[in-house]
Amino acid sequence: EKYIIQCLDSIYMQCLDEADFEVIVIDDGSKDNSYAIVSEYAKNHNNIQVVKQENQGVACTRNNALKIASGDYVTFVDADDMFVEGSLKALLNIARENKADIVKGASIKVPQDSVCKDYNDQTKSSYSIKVITGEDAIVKVTKLKEGYSTGYLISRKLITDNNIQFPPQVSFMEDWAFITQAILKSATFVNTDILFYLYRNNAASCVANMSTEKLLLSCRSIDIVANVAHNTEGAVKKKLMDNVCVNINIVL
Numbered sequence: 001e002k003y004i005i006q007c008l009d010s011i012y013m014q015c016l017d018e019a020d021f022e023v024i025v026i027d028d029g030s031k032d033n034s035y036a037i038v039s040e041y042a043k044n045h046n047n048i049q050v051v052k053q054e055n056q057g058v059a060c061t062r063n064n065a066l067k068i069a070s071g072d073y074v075t076f077v078d079a080d081d082m083f084v085e086g087s088l089k090a091l092l093n094i095a096r097e098n099k100a101d102i103v104k105g106a107s108i109k110v111p112q113d114s115v116c117k118d119y120n121d122q123t124k125s126s127y128s129i130k131v132i133t134g135e136d137a138i139v140k141v142t143k144l145k146e147g148y149s150t151g152y153l154i155s156r157k158l159i160t161d162n163n164i165q166f167p168p169q170v171s172f173m174e175d176w177a178f179i180t181q182a183i184l185k186s187a188t189f190v191n192t193d194i195l196f197y198l199y200r201n202n203a204a205s206c207v208a209n210m211s212t213e214k215l216l217l218s219c220r221s222i223d224i225v226a227n228v229a230h231n232t233e234g235a236v237k238k239k240l241m242d243n244v245c246v247n248i249n250i251v252l
Contacts, residue, residue, distance in 0.1 A: 105196025147176025
């Protein structure tokens with residue numbers, strides 16, 4: 001609950017008309033005041049859907065959000081993170097101009113006490129974009145030990161047409177399995193250096209509170225990517241298998 005208002009405020013600092021986007025907030029069985037805070041916040045906006053559910057974990061929660069979503073593109077943000085002001089609109093314009101399946105913006109880690117406006121001066125008036133295929137993106141853009149689904153604008157049609165989901169009950173590496181499949185299915189992938197996503201260094205986050213059970217369940221994600229890699233070849237297969245090996249070592 002500590003950062004949820006900052007997160008929501010950053011979403012509404014995107015220079016977008018509220019009629020042009022939707023915000024889906026799912027309370028995954030929180031035991032603090034998050035649901036009450038968000039419900040009160042939603043009274044001032046017509047485009048928020050607030051859903052309360054019994055705890056199902058981050059993967060099922062995001063899958064549930066995708067079932068509700070109706071927009072052309074989707075993006076994810078954790079409750080303790082933020083978007084840079086105006087960056088989502090910029091990525092959306094790039095997506096439309098290039099008929100992109102996926103647009104990846106720049107992401108950085110920020111201190112716990114950061115606020116969105118601290119990074120407004122890092123927004124560029126000019127920026128670079130590189131339009132490539134999904135397979136090229138696996139080789140040239142994705143990095144070892146980085147498999148976040150945040151920081152991307154993704155075509156909802158791409159997700160639904162290919163039945164791409166987060167592996168249920170998995171709360172570590174679930175992003176990696178999802179985004180790897182999405183990138184490989186994308187015909188047009190755009191990489192830009194526009195600063196988009198601010199990832200807060202939060203000691204209370206899910207990743208910061210790892211357990212043996214979470215690590216073992218993450219093997220499902222490793223299995224998914226290994227199977228995907230089996231159907232690729234060349235540099236793509238090598239990059240995917242390198243990632244599989246790195247993540248196996250993390251579990252071990």
